[in-house]
Amino acid sequence: xxxxxxxRNTVPxxxxxxRGSPRGSKWTPYLFMAPAAVFILVFQxxxxxxxxxxxxxxxxxxxxxRSTWVGLDNYTRIFGDEDFHRTLxxxxxxxxxxxxxxxxxxLAVALLLNRGFRGRxxxxxxxxxxxxAPGIAVALIATWMLNPDxxxxxxxxxxxxxxxxxxxxxxSPRYALPAILATTIWQLFPFTSVVLLSALQAVPxxxxxxxxxxxAGRWWTFRAVTWQVIKPTIGLLALLMTIWSLRRFELIWLMxxxxxxxxxxxxxxxxxSQAFDSKQxxxxxxxxxxxxxxxxxxxxxxRFVARAAEREAx
Amino acid sequence: xxxxxxxxxxxxxxxxxxxxxxxxxxxWMIVTAxxxxxxxxxxxxxxxxxxxxxGVFIDALAEGKALGWxxxxxxxxxxxxxxxxxxGIPLGYALSRFSFWGKAFVTVVLLFTQMLxxxxxxxxxxxxxxxxDLLDSLTGLILVNSAxxxxxxxxxxxxxxxxxPRELEESARVDGARPLTVLTRINVPLIAPSIAATAVIAFxxxxxxxxxxxxxxxxxxxxxxxxxxxxxxGELGTPxxxxxxxxxxxxxxxxxxxxxxxxxxxxxxxxxxxxG
Numbered sequence: 341x342x343x344x345x346x347x348r349n350t351v352p353x354x355x356x357x358x359r360g361s362p363r364g365s366k367w368t369p370y371l372f373m374a375p376a377a378v379f380i381l382v383f384q385x386x387x388x389x390x391x392x393x394x395x396x397x398x399x400x401x402x403x404x405x406r407s408t409w410v411g412l413d414n415y416t417r418i419f420g421d422e423d424f425h426r427t428l429x430x431x432x433x434x435x436x437x438x439x440x441x442x443x444x445x446x447l448a449v450a451l452l453l454n455r456g457f458r459g460r461x462x463x464x465x466x467x468x469x470x471x472x473a474p475g476i477a478v479a480l481i482a483t484w485m486l487n488p489d490x491x492x493x494x495x496x497x498x499x500x501x502x503x504x505x506x507x508x509x510x511x512s513p514r515y516a517l518p519a520i521l522a523t524t525i526w527q528l529f530p531f532t533s534v535v536l537l538s539a540l541q542a543v544p545x546x547x548x549x550x551x552x553x554x555x556a557g558r559w560w561t562f563r564a565v566t567w568q569v570i571k572p573t574i575g576l577l578a579l580l581m582t583i584w585s586l587r588r589f590e591l592i593w594l595m596x597x598x599x600x601x602x603x604x605x606x607x608x609x610x611x612x613s614q615a616f617d618s619k620q621x622x623x624x625x626x627x628x629x630x631x632x633x634x635x636x637x638x639x640x641x642x643r644f645v646a647r648a649a650e651r652e653a654x
Numbered sequence: 655x656x657x658x659x660x661x662x663x664x665x666x667x668x669x670x671x672x673x674x675x676x677x678x679x680x681x682w683m684i685v686t687a688x689x690x691x692x693x694x695x696x697x698x699x700x701x702x703x704x705x706x707x708x709g710v711f712i713d714a715l716a717e718g719k720a721l722g723w724x725x726x727x728x729x730x731x732x733x734x735x736x737x738x739x740x741x742g743i744p745l746g747y748a749l750s751r752f753s754f755w756g757k758a759f760v761t762v763v764l765l766f767t768q769m770l771x772x773x774x775x776x777x778x779x780x781x782x783x784x785x786x787d788l789l790d791s792l793t794g795l796i797l798v799n800s801a802x803x804x805x806x807x808x809x810x811x812x813x814x815x816x817x818x819p820r821e822l823e824e825s826a827r828v829d830g831a832r833p834l835t836v837l838t839r840i841n842v843p844l845i846a847p848s849i850a851a852t853a854v855i856a857f858x859x860x861x862x863x864x865x866x867x868x869x870x871x872x873x874x875x876x877x878x879x880x881x882x883x884x885x886x887x888g889e890l891g892t893p894x895x896x897x898x899x900x901x902x903x904x905x906x907x908x909x910x911x912x913x914x915x916x917x918x919x920x921x922x923x924x925x926x927x928x929x930g
Contacts, residue, residue, distance in 0.1 A: 368748075368752065368833050369751075369752035369754040370748075370754065372744040372745065372747055372748035372752075372833075372837075373744065373745050373748045373749075373760065375741050375744065376741040376742065376744065376745035376804060376808060377745075377760075379741055379797075379800065379801050379804060380763070380764075380767065380801055380804060380805070382782075383779070383782075383797065383798055383801030383802075384767050384775065384801055384802070386778070386782065387775045387778035387779050387782065388770065388775070390778035390781075391774060391775070391777070391778055394777070394778070401777075404777075404781060449672055452665065452668055452672065453669070455665065457665075457666075457669070463669055463672075463673060465913050465916070466673050466676060466677055467672065467673065468676075468912060468913065468916055469676055469677055469680060469909055469913075470676055470679070471912070472908050472909045472911075472912030472913070473679075473680060473905050473908060473909060474858070474861065474862040474880065474904060474905055474908055475862055475864070476862065476864055476880045476883050476884050476901075476904070477683070477883065477901045477902075477904055477905040478679070479884070479887065480884075480886065480887055480897070480898075480901050481680070481682060481683050481898075481901065482679065483887050483888075484682075484686065484894065484898070485679065485682060490694065490695060492682060495699050526675070526676075526679070530676065534916070583768060586769070586771070587769065587770070587771035587772075587773075589771060589772065589773045589864075589865060590864045590865070590884075594884055594887050595887075608771045608773045608774070609773075611771075611773060611774060612773045612776075615776075615777055624777065625774075625777070628773075628774035631771065631774070632769065632770065632774070635769040636769070639769070
């Protein structure tokens with residue numbers, strides 16, 4: 341509110357009034373944008389250009405002002421590196437699993453909560469809690485729950501007779517990634533389910549009723565009616581989840597730092613440890629650029645698919 | 655009659671399972687905070703909070719460190735909210751109401767920023783901050799957090815202004831009001847709910863932010879809670895009950911505010927992403 345009030349007060353109540361040009365001059369929109377544009381330019385534009393430059397140099401974190409231009413060396417090196425291949429594969433698995441898991445779980449929960457029942461409002465509100473919780477707190481409680489000695493997860497697994505060998509899930513190359521995925525999806529499914537719930541409101545009830553009346557089974561009705569209405573929303577969510585998962589940092593970094601032996605190392609984790617552990621700013625920047633290009637390809641691809649679907653619909 | 659009953663029971667069970675999964679980790683945070691040492695490390699886990707242990711919350715605050723963290727987070731979050739909305743309203747207005755050369759480009763840039771990871775930008779921002787003497791200051795964090803949340807704030811507010819009929823502005827213009835007056839007098843009051851929703855988004859973006867805070871702040875006294883709590887992970891000196899009590903006090907405001915603003919926040923985030 342303080343912002344609004346301040347802005348209101350700075351507006352002169354009776355300033356110079358111009359008639360005949362009610363829309364202001366042609367510079368008006370630029371003046372409105374200028375402060376925000378300068379801001380984004382300084383804090384995102386300039387650093388991005390610097391990162392692109394860095395990716396073509398060899399630069400140490402210990403002496404960042406001295407860079408040696410090495411051309412495409414960083415790129416050829418990381419693409420020849422087996423560890424980087426594994427990072428790409430881990431990123432791919434992580435992103436796909438996040439998208440499928442969060443959209444799938446979100447859809448299931450949305451369909452469940454879309455039915456009328458007593459206490460539905462409460463249920464919908466409670467379900468959003470994981471998404472509202474800060475990532476730091478989620479990483480902390482997940483790490484505690486997965487603690488090999490006193491964590492509730494291990495105690496539960498032992499009770500039902502499914503002990504994890506060695507007990508330390510986050511230290512196991514086999515179980516660390518699934519544990520991180522479960523935590524990520526737990527945090528994301530409320531968002532996808534709330535968005536899908538509002539998309540489901542647009543499904544005309546008389547159509548589903550008519551389909552059922554015609555003797556269509558539940559599955560067929562879902563595919564022929566519901567799915568057609570929510571398809572664009574599913575596409576949008578898949579795109580959002582992909583982009584968010586490609587840039588997710590805290591949760592993975594705080595739970596495993598990319599370990600054990602690189603089992604949970606995604607592109608962003610790799611780039612951060614290259615910069616701050618190995619102090620190689622050049623290859624860190626190159627890894628980051630690979631991530632940015634992947635995001636760009638995904639966005640371009642999704643627009644292409646959306647256009648094709650539109651043309652088909654016509 | 656009978657199959658319907660079974661279906662209904664299954665559905666109620668499913669809803670309860672989903673709710674349990676959604677709520678359990680935060681519930682477990684409370685249980686852990688409110689457990690005595692003997693309960694915590696006992697053979698059998700204690701599954702309900704022991705309210706006799708409530709003093710842990712008071713002790714955590716009285717000790718002073720956690721209170722300082724939360725205060726720093728609050729300063730950063732309030733500053734970020736004010737700055738990003740102050741810059742986002744005029745940007746959203748320009749994108750909504752004017753057609754001008756470069757408009758499509760601006761929209762694409764705003765969407766493009768959504769895919770830049772903080773971890774990528776942290777190195778060049780570090781050198782930028784050193785040059786402008788912004789390292790180790792809350793002001794620096796307010797500036798950078800505002801820049802990162804500004805695009806989504808502007809896109810949501812643009813969508814909100816799109817929804818206001820232009821006719822409402824016309825009469826003010828006929829009276830000779832200037833564009834800025836039209837914006838602050840006519841549009842801003844009408845999009846108040848969307849402003850509130852973006853305020854929640856901006857506030858908790860800054861409240862939760864970790865990467866910049868951990869890299870740019872060196873003095874423990876001005877650390878925000880996200881860094882303080884993250885430092886607990888893997889550290890053994892602090893009792894886990896205190897850790898969970900602090901984490902809970904850090905989490906609670908975020909959850910409560912999202913519950914109130916949920917509908918607007920979700921609508922805003924998808925609208926910002928879809929329509930651009």
